[in-house]
Amino acid sequence: MLSIEFLLNALVAGLLLGGFYAALSAGLSLSFGLLDVVNIAHPAFILFGSYLTFYANEHFGFDPVLAGLIFAVPAYFVGVAVYKIYYNSFEKTGAESLRGLVFFFGLFFLIEVILIITFGVDYRLVRAFYIGKSTSIGPVGIAYRLFVPFLVGGILSTVLYLFLTKTFFGRAIMGVAQDSLAVQLMGVDPIRIKTVAFGIGIATAVIAGSLLIIIGPVEPTIGREYIGRVFAVTVLGGLGSMTGTLVGALILGVAESFTSSFFGPSWALAVSFGILLICLAVRPSGLFGR
Amino acid sequence: MSNEKRLFLIVAAVLVVGAFLITTQMENRFYYKAAYVVLQYVVLATAWNILGGYTGYVNFGTAAFFAMGAYTAVALIKTWKPPLYVLLISGGIVSGLLGLGIGYLTLRLRGVFFSIATLALAVVLQMVVSNWDYVGGGAGTAILKPRSVPLFSNYDEFLFFVMAALAVVAVAVAWLIEKSWVGRGMAAIRDNEEAAECMGVPILKIKLFATTVSGALMGIAGAPFSYFVVYIEPTSAFHLDYAVNSLAMPMIGGTTSWLGPLVGAVLVGTAQQIATVTLSAEMNLLIVGSLLVGFVVFAPDGLVGLFGKIRARLVGKEA
Numbered sequence: 001m002l003s004i005e006f007l008l009n010a011l012v013a014g015l016l017l018g019g020f021y022a023a024l025s026a027g028l029s030l031s032f033g034l035l036d037v038v039n040i041a042h043p044a045f046i047l048f049g050s051y052l053t054f055y056a057n058e059h060f061g062f063d064p065v066l067a068g069l070i071f072a073v074p075a076y077f078v079g080v081a082v083y084k085i086y087y088n089s090f091e092k093t094g095a096e097s098l099r100g101l102v103f104f105f106g107l108f109f110l111i112e113v114i115l116i117i118t119f120g121v122d123y124r125l126v127r128a129f130y131i132g133k134s135t136s137i138g139p140v141g142i143a144y145r146l147f148v149p150f151l152v153g154g155i156l157s158t159v160l161y162l163f164l165t166k167t168f169f170g171r172a173i174m175g176v177a178q179d180s181l182a183v184q185l186m187g188v189d190p191i192r193i194k195t196v197a198f199g200i201g202i203a204t205a206v207i208a209g210s211l212l213i214i215i216g217p218v219e220p221t222i223g224r225e226y227i228g229r230v231f232a233v234t235v236l237g238g239l240g241s242m243t244g245t246l247v248g249a250l251i252l253g254v255a256e257s258f259t260s261s262f263f264g265p266s267w268a269l270a271v272s273f274g275i276l277l278i279c280l281a282v283r284p285s286g287l288f289g290r
Numbered sequence: 291m292s293n294e295k296r297l298f299l300i301v302a303a304v305l306v307v308g309a310f311l312i313t314t315q316m317e318n319r320f321y322y323k324a325a326y327v328v329l330q331y332v333v334l335a336t337a338w339n340i341l342g343g344y345t346g347y348v349n350f351g352t353a354a355f356f357a358m359g360a361y362t363a364v365a366l367i368k369t370w371k372p373p374l375y376v377l378l379i380s381g382g383i384v385s386g387l388l389g390l391g392i393g394y395l396t397l398r399l400r401g402v403f404f405s406i407a408t409l410a411l412a413v414v415l416q417m418v419v420s421n422w423d424y425v426g427g428g429a430g431t432a433i434l435k436p437r438s439v440p441l442f443s444n445y446d447e448f449l450f451f452v453m454a455a456l457a458v459v460a461v462a463v464a465w466l467i468e469k470s471w472v473g474r475g476m477a478a479i480r481d482n483e484e485a486a487e488c489m490g491v492p493i494l495k496i497k498l499f500a501t502t503v504s505g506a507l508m509g510i511a512g513a514p515f516s517y518f519v520v521y522i523e524p525t526s527a528f529h530l531d532y533a534v535n536s537l538a539m540p541m542i543g544g545t546t547s548w549l550g551p552l553v554g555a556v557l558v559g560t561a562q563q564i565a566t567v568t569l570s571a572e573m574n575l576l577i578v579g580s581l582l583v584g585f586v587v588f589a590p591d592g593l594v595g596l597f598g599k600i601r602a603r604l605v606g607k608e609a
Contacts, residue, residue, distance in 0.1 A: 032402075038401070038402040040402065040406070085587060089586070089587045089588075089590075098342075098346055098348060098480075099541075099586050101348050101401070101402055101405060102348060102537060102541060102582070102586050103583060103587065105348075105350065105405075105534075105537070106534075106538070106579055106582040106583040106586060107583060109534045109575075109578075109579045109582070110576070110579035110580065110582075110583060112530075113572060113575045113576045113579050114576070116572055116575075117572045117576065221530070224409070224413065224530065225413070227406065228406070228409070228410055228413065231406050235403075266417065266420075266421070267417075269413060269414075269417065270414055270417065273410035273413065273414060276406065276407075276410065277407065277410070280398060280399055280403055280407075281398055284398070
């Protein structure tokens, strides 16, 4: 049972899963990590993206990843609208800690209920030529349904990283995260920057949603399980660090993969919450924390 | 004893006796079932508000405390079928201890992290209960109600009366806390924890008190659950509805006083019962979700706050 091949397979599956988790968490790392907007509705937006992808795939035969990229555009504007409501109702008056949290929780629940009413509680899946196929490198098997999300997740993280470090606008976002007042004194409106950044966060959530439904069938209430995961990744990686988010996601992926290989898949969920609790207790600033 | 306290106790006693008198008059079982659910939410919303509204720690894990109370009762019923008050007390103790544990978490976890930890608690406990075969595991188990109970014509009426009494007790507890120095300490923690500590408020003691009392009340509310539903399984006992409702009701009613959760639970709970019958179960969740988001955005102080404003304006006009 405990052969090198077995461990290698678990490791590779974990790394692939980690790339996918990076895509799930990238948007949260942006909104929560950099801008301190506690968007616990993030997994709900991911799931919303999954269902949009399902709809486009089922009725118009779109490739899931392509559908995710297309829907990311309207999702950006949804994100902008959500942030505007959030800012005007909570951030402006300094009431974000308690009521802002409840607002996002309510939003999370609302999206879940809307999905249940629209699509029912059955599991939904998508079709694509690469789903169900796999290849192998030596003794290690690689399923394409895991490889595609890994690839897209990696690209998404890299693009976001380059955007934040190389472009003017990305640097402005980092600037707002570090010192909002200083950015304001330089003549940049921090609220506008935050609005755009939050919109981008929601756009990535919808792309991540298309990956989620590639990996496996989804149903409206699985978003809950991902609250623990995305927050574990962002906290473990260190709030506000894109590199940290990627590393944190890979660690979580490998840890979950080994846990389900050794103890069974039903315990995998406990890993994320365990990592989150340990991390918050031992090193709240995370691996690459600011 | 002050006049205010005496009045409050009299009203409470009248309500409990009133609930008993109703059971001698009314026959229709559906109304008892519906009223039971509404009263259960009065307890849960009030319990949530002691921690969330007074102290400012948002608990997303109401379902965990509720279900622990319910499953403690199931485990006891499976072993020696004790009388209901034993179930209530043990459910309260188990969930109270769980609350105490969560209270120690507040040492390190604040704001969103505390909330996520409570959600994590619910997910992990549901997983544990689903793998615990003695209480039915993931598939659930059937619980036989006691066939008869003295003074009541059937067990549903008895459960309704018990829940009515519990609701009165829960509101009384919240009221007592609010009027005492502990309540003022809680408000200080909610407004600014560091400042409160500097002013000499024993913040850890008060937070532990808040999480324990809040958890215990939720556990007590959950203890009769298996008798009420007859068939108990983890998905329904740990349902996210409990978390959302017990948070939405105080938010809609108003979080700063004992009256808010009571008003919120009675109004929203009743509306839900009507919506479940006339529309559908999903629609009633949609209504709660929309109300929650709407109130948080547009009426942050809830209905109680709204009425306060309206009254202030009317008084202002007269003067």
